[in-house]
Each structure stands twice: as C-alpha cells, then as structure tokens.
Amino acid sequence: MTTISNDQYCGLDHRSNFSPGHTSKGYCTLLFARREFLDALSSRWFLLYTIAFSMLSISVSYMSLAGSGSQGFAGFGRTTAGLLNLIMLVVPLMALIAGAGSIAGERERGTLLYLLAQPITRTELLFGKYIGLAVAMCCSMGFGFGLSASVLAWKAGGVGLGSFSMLILLTCMLSLAMLSVGMLLSVLSRRSGVATGLGLFCWLVLVFLSDLGLMAGTVIFKLRVQEVFAIAIFNPLQAFKMGVIVNMNASLDVLGPVGTYATRTFGDALSWLLALTIVAWIILPLLFAMLVFRKRGGV
Template sequence: MSSETGTGTEAAATGGSASSSLTLESVRAITKKDFQDSIRSWLFWGLSVFFFTLMAVLAGFIAWAEPEELTTLGFISLISQVCKLVIPLIALVLGWKSIAGERETGSIKVLLSLPHSRKDVLVGKLLGRTAVLSLSLGIGFVIGMLAVAFAVAEFSFPAYVAFLAMTILYGLAYMSIAVSLSSVTRSTTMAGAAMFGVFVLFYIVWNSIQSALGLLMRRGYIDGVSYTGTTLTGQQQEMTRLPDWALFIDMIDPGNAYQNTITLFSGLSGENIGTTFNEAAFPNGLPFYLQDWFSLVILLFWIVVPIAVALYLFDRGDI
C-alpha cells in the first residue's frame, strides 16, 4: 500500500478530512442536508406550531384589545418582548443535538469520512439550523402580520420586515451559541445541560446583575456617578446612577442588544422599546457602548465569537 493511500485511510478512520479548511461546496451540501433533515423532524414542527400559535394568539388578542390605538410600531413593541424570551428557547432547542447528537451516535464519523472538513460540518450545521429557524420565524411573522394588518389604520411593511430581520439576527446569535456548545460536548445530556445553563445565565443571572449592583451602590460598596436630575414635580435633585462599566455589562446581554437594535431599523424610539437613559445623567453625551448602533456590534459579537472558538476547538478535539 502506498503512503498516500495510508494517509487517506488514516484520515477517514480518525473522522477528519485531509484538509481542515472551509470548502464552499462542502458547506452548501451539509447545510442542505441538515435543513432537509431538520424540517422532517418532529422537533421542528413541534416548535414551529408552538410559535405559529403564539404569534396568532398574541396578534389576535392585541388587535382585539386595542383596535383604535394599535399601530405597527406598537405591535412590534409588544411582540418583541415575547420574542426576546421565546426565540432563544427555540434556537437553543434546535441547536441542542446539531453535532452532539451525531457525536453520540457515531454518525459524525461517517460524515467526516466523506470529503468534508470539521469546519465544513460546523459551519454547515450552523447555516442549516439557522435556515430552519428563519423559515419558522418567517411563517410565524406572516401569521402575525395577517392578524394585525387589517386592524391598524396604516400598516408599515418596511418596519415589520426590519423587525423580522433583526429577530432572525437575534436567533442566529443564539443558534451560534447553541451549535458551538453542541460541538464541544460529547453527549446530548451534556449539551442539554449547557443549553439550560445559557438560558439561566442570560434570563435569570444577567437580569439580576443590575439589581444586585444597584443594591451594592446604595449600600456604599460601589461608587456611583452623581448628577443633577429633574423629579416628576419639576424640582432639581441630586441623583446617582451606576458607573459606566456596570451599564456596559447590562448592554452586552443578547436580549438587550436585540431590543436596542430594533430601534435602528424599525422606526421605533427608545421610549417604545429597548434601554433608555436619562440624558441628564450623561451631560457629555451617551458613551458609544450605550448607543443603539453598538447593540448591533454586540449581536454580531455573539454570532462570530462563539462559532470562532468552536471552530478552533472542534477542529482539534477528539471525535
């Protein structure tokens, strides 16, 4: 047997291709297969029916409860609060077994014995699961649009499409986290625990950080920033806010970044949605990391960094 043949056999046996570089055709093939497999699964249809029903019920209720005051931006403001919670759940569940499941059953070795690198598999899985999530969101948003479009005086289609685009981007951020964690865990049990940990981190721990820091500031353990503000009665009063670093911690939460990013493209103001700040607390203007455009950078960070780390670890780990 020649040395070339031996090398190829060894690569197949270890579950890797001769090259670890990305190949467009290979990524496309894996994306297509993963998309087709996912939309035939009961998990996809179960999550989709849940989201379709939720959108229809919420849109119908909002249109019925506030028929005279309902606007497109008002609907987006209300629905975004629900999407902030539901989209991560759907993305984490869809990405849960993306690679860990195949690793557990051993089918990942069959996939890697074909001319696919590990990077091809990871990127293809991310794109395939994101396409599945986008399909579900697109149908759900169409259902919501049909339920609301006839209830508002003037439906803003561009604002609604911008809202959908930002929601897909938000879903992509959580899908990147989910697929990345799935690629570095050896079983679906470990992957499931990691997904649960991510959800707890961002929706219990992270939401409690600002309250905890505020309490520490009021008790003197953290130095706040003093400024002169106006009370509801119009009187000037000395006030204190959290330091900039504490506000930055709050801003890098994907959910907060999502809601702030919506204001960039949908026409909503910070008063309708997202994080608002008292202008008097920042006499020199808002720092760049508290501005809405930076929230888009944060979302892109949660898309790029997890998958970049996973590409490094998955490409070098044992299958």
C-alpha cells in the same frame, strides 16, 4: 479548490467518489446544510416550534391591536412588550437546544466519525450544519411573522411596517447568535444530554440570571448609568431588546435614565452598536466552536 492538502481532511481523500464539478468547498458545505435542513424538517421539535411560534405571534399581534383599532393607532404598549418577551423566551431556547443537539448528538450516536470520514473538512461540516439549522429556524420564524403581518395588515393597515420589519430582522439575528452559542456548547460536550443541559443552563443565565444579578448589583452597589449600560449590553438579549425599542421609538428613553444616557451618548450610532453586539455574538462563538472542533474532531 483542487489544491487542498490532505491533512485538512478528516480521513482519506474520497473526493473522487463524488460527481466531478461538484467538489468545491462551498458545495460540500451546502450539501451538509441541506442535509441538516431536511433533518430539521423531519424532526418533531421543528414542527412544534413553527406551530407554537406562529400561534403565539398571531395571538399577540391580534390582542395588541384589539384595543387600538378605533384610533387607527398601534404603539409600543404592553402587548408589544409581550411579543418581545415571547421572542426573548422562545427564540433563544429553541436556537440553543437545536444548536446544542447538532454535533453532540451525532457524536453520541457515532455518526460524527462517519461523517468526518467523508472527504470534507471539519470546518465545512460545522458550517454546513450551522447554515442548515439557521435557514430552518429563519424559515420557521419567517412563516410565523408572515402570518402575524397578515393580522397586522388586516387590523391596523400599514402602521408600524418599518419597526415590524426591523423586529423580524433582529429576531433572525438573535436566533443566529443563540445558534452559535448552542453549536459551541455542542462541540464542547461529549453527550447530547450534557449539551442540552448546558444549553438550558445558558438560556437560564441569559434570560434570567444575568438580568436579575445586574438588578441586584444596580441596587446594592448603586451602579452608575454608564456602568449599568456597559454591563447590560453584553447580554445579546438585552442588545436585542434595546435594538427593537430604538427602532420603534427612535430613542431609549423608555428604559429610563440608562436608556436616556445611551441615546444621548451614542445618538444615531446606538442602533449600529446594538446590532454589532449581536453580530459579535454570532461570529465569536461560532469561530471558537470551529477552533475547538478542528482540534477535537469526532471524539
């Protein structure tokens, strides 16, 4: 890592200012990740988010089992759907807003130029910020899910352990994808207000508008099942929802003709397809953000 050319760095090479032996690219990234994590910990949104997510997931888990305790049975019911709904509303919102604020906020305050004057590449900075926020969000959700898992263990025993673990994994993936999108918006906008606005709009589109539009399209144009599925799967939230349901029910029959079509056509590959969609939503926006940021830098 010693042969990195100067033009990759933003500003002069101050690398010698840092303690020797700790100058690798990965180390710088982690340093920024740590800083971002600490910033997140000290900020109010993070605390609020952790508390809200924990309270909501505990109460939903508790409620979902209240009616089934006598039968020792937990299934995919309305309240599980409620938890799914909750995740689909709250997680993208928080991830998008957190991602949107990250670069644009520093840019607006003028600190971004200063950070970039440090002996690090723009890629390292962006990646570090992403990792820091991602770890913070996953920790916060892990805490909330941990509390609701204790409610499940207490009320229902080990029922649904596999699907619950899968729900946690998929939720973390969803938050990473939304964070990616948030970062992209953040890189694109000059002011943090604009970035936050864009984040909110993006949230509105992903959560409501795209679904409502596709609903209208389904009714008006009489879309066939494969068309509905192909369009719906582009939405990471739909992919997430289908992934959770596939893992709970081993099929998408719950989702009517479209789900049955998906299950019949893709079989066991369906959950991989859905996971791949979310992974694409993690990688592509982040990659794009990286390209834009390398070009644009601190201005």
